[in-house]
Amino acid sequence: MFTGKEDHKVSFKKARVLVRAYQRNKAKKEVTALYYSKDAIGKILRQKGCIGLRIYYAKKTTGANTLVITGVDEKGNDIITGYIADIGFPCPPFCPPDKNL
Numbered sequence: 001m002f003t004g005k006e007d008h009k010v011s012f013k014k015a016r017v018l019v020r021a022y023q024r025n026k027a028k029k030e031v032t033a034l035y036y037s038k039d040a041i042g043k044i045l046r047q048k049g050c051i052g053l054r055i056y057y058a059k060k061t062t063g064a065n066t067l068v069i070t071g072v073d074e075k076g077n078d079i080i081t082g083y084i085a086d087i088g089f090p091c092p093p094f095c096p097p098d099k100n101l
Contacts, residue, residue, distance in 0.1 A: 044084075
């Protein structure tokens with residue numbers, strides 16, 4: 001099903017259009033983005049059989065939106081017995097100073 005070599009590249013111009021379309025329609029205090037460390041992503045990707053990531057939209061018990069990140073194997077299955085990431089650093093307040101997107 002998956003090879004781990006799928007191309008997901010998008011131009012900066014297209015990425016900006018996509019992000020700004022979302023931002024125009026989100027609630028004023030809603031999270032714009034989440035930061036995840038290289039170490040956390042690496043822990044997922046280094047799991048046996050992992051060839052990619054799946055990122056789930058999720059909601060915390062507080063009602064805040066978040067993401068849950070799992071590894072994915074070549075058959076498209078989530079790798080649920082290893083490292084799963086949550087608790088990204090939200091923007092705001094952890095936003096990039098340049099705000100290019």
